[in-house]
Amino acid sequence: MIKSVSSWGKIYLALVLLVMYTPIFFPDDFFV
């Protein structure tokens, strides 16, 4: 594949990964 990704694409991917890890690392005060 051509290695060219716009910065919007990178921001989108970062957001998806943030959402994927939010319940694992920041499950709010449920486990406190």
Place this chain on the structure above:
Amino acid sequence: MDKSRALYTIPYYLWIVLFVILPMGFIFFQSFIGLDGSFTLDNYITYFTTPTYLQMTLNSILLAFLNTVLALLIGYPAAYVMSRMSNHRLLILLVILPTWVNLLLKAYAFIGIFSRTGIVNDFLGLVGIPPQQILFTNPAFVLTAAYIELPFMILPIYNSLRDISPSYIEVASDLGADSFNIFRKIIFPLSLNGVRSGVQTVFIPSLSLFMIARIIGGNRVITLGTAVEQHFLVTQNWGMGSTIGVILMIMMFILLFLLRSRKKGGYQND
């Protein structure tokens, strides 16, 4: 050589017979057993004549459909971006890692996130919206299920996108196609096999998700999965539970048939 190869396949066939075919056979047999232990078609008659079961079936299909569409809408662009990045191996590992965390823990984490004091309501509070009841609603169930299934949508799409030969894109680009047309006419059609596998791996389990429906949906989200759980564990009507199981299996076979890959006359991507 052939003899030894046949010998190696024995464990595989043994496994399939013991853990796939036999349990399915038991479920199929059990679905014809009534509450009094007699052989009957009553379970199927009850299923097809009771509006509650039909409503539940439609509800399950709708929720699984929404969940699949959401996972596809979020997953496809993510897989596309990942497939074009130089550190794609690390990124795919980051997508796979959350699947190693226990499903139950992730589902429980969403109780905190969707609760009245959770992250979502905190965010709504920032923009002046009072706390909303998000937990125990259909949208909460769809969001959680889409979250759980997202890696299983991203992986096959990512693989199919990585398999596309760069020369196709270079040729299209040389012939003057802009990036939108390259995506529409080359990348998307060639990645359809991945989309198909992703839809299968997300839609089929979504039909019978009972744990997430129970934890996130409480008693308000009723799916076929929760009905099976109730029949086996609460009402002890194993016959009816098995009937719903058989219907779920038939629905899955129909979906597999509808989404089978049609190689004849299509692109060959190698």
